[in-house]
Amino acid sequence: GENVEQHPSTLSVQEGDSAVIKCTYSDSASNYFPWYKQELGKGPQLIIDIRSNVGEKKDQRIAVTLNKTAKHFSLHITETQPEDSAVYFCASFLHAGNMLTFGGGTRLMVKP
Amino acid sequence: GAGVSQTPSNKVTEKGKYVELRCDPISGHTALYWYRQSLGQGPEFLIYFQGTGAADDSGLPNDRFFAVRPEGSVSTLKIQRTERGDSAVYLCASSLSPSGFNEQFFGPGTRLTVL
Numbered sequence: 001g002e003n004v005e006q007h008p009s010t011l012s013v014q015e016g017d018s019a020v021i022k023c024t025y026s027d028s029a030s031n032y033f034p035w036y037k038q039e040l041g042k043g044p045q046l047i048i049d050i051r052s053n054v055g056e057k058k059d060q061r062i063a064v065t066l067n068k069t070a071k072h073f074s075l076h077i078t079e080t081q082p083e084d085s086a087v088y089f090c091a092s093f094l095h096a097g098n099m100l101t102f103g104g105g106t107r108l109m110v111k112p
Numbered sequence: 113g114a115g116v117s118q119t120p121s122n123k124v125t126e127k128g129k130y131v132e133l134r135c136d137p138i139s140g141h142t143a144l145y146w147y148r149q150s151l152g153q154g155p156e157f158l159i160y161f162q163g164t165g166a167a168d169d170s171g172l173p174n175d176r177f178f179a180v181r182p183e184g185s186v187s188t189l190k191i192q193r194t195e196r197g198d199s200a201v202y203l204c205a206s207s208l209s210p211s212g213f214n215e216q217f218f219g220p221g222t223r224l225t226v227l
Contacts (some may be wrong), residue, residue, distance in 0.1 A: 036218075041220070043203055043221050066121075100157065104152075105152070
């Protein structure tokens, strides 16, 4: 089955700096890659997603890039703010499986 | 409108007991998913419903776990003879349809603790 690896597991940045989280996936048939933000005691919330026919997508301070050949995708957060502090999960969707496979998560800490 | 709701928010039980966890999806969402999230890990797929039927239950760890969605809306995850290893947060998600391009909206989860 699909396997998603996520790095780093923890990331500490200064407010205003950029943060980058990277993920790799194993099944080349995966075609949809969402990123979720999870705050303490809450369920994951979608922040951005990308389809396999697109290489990059941006939404204000957040961007995602996808390299299908290398089977990896990354989340980029610019001008980080303390409220960006949370756990971030990448995921891949394999239509044949009708399920999301999640990475292990990255705890992002933005220091004011 | 209202998001996905799950009850109870916390459940503490003793080893060997039976528990039921409830999920109320977003109205009109035909696809419903259950995931399990252990401490410090990402959610892991358990089961997926399309309407009333379980379209994929390949993630259920063993036959102590069972889920139903009798009217195509509310779903109940049932765990028999609970074990300490079942302790985790159980997340429910729903989407408009099972297409991978439809966002899965997650509930806040039920934290299950088996003593």
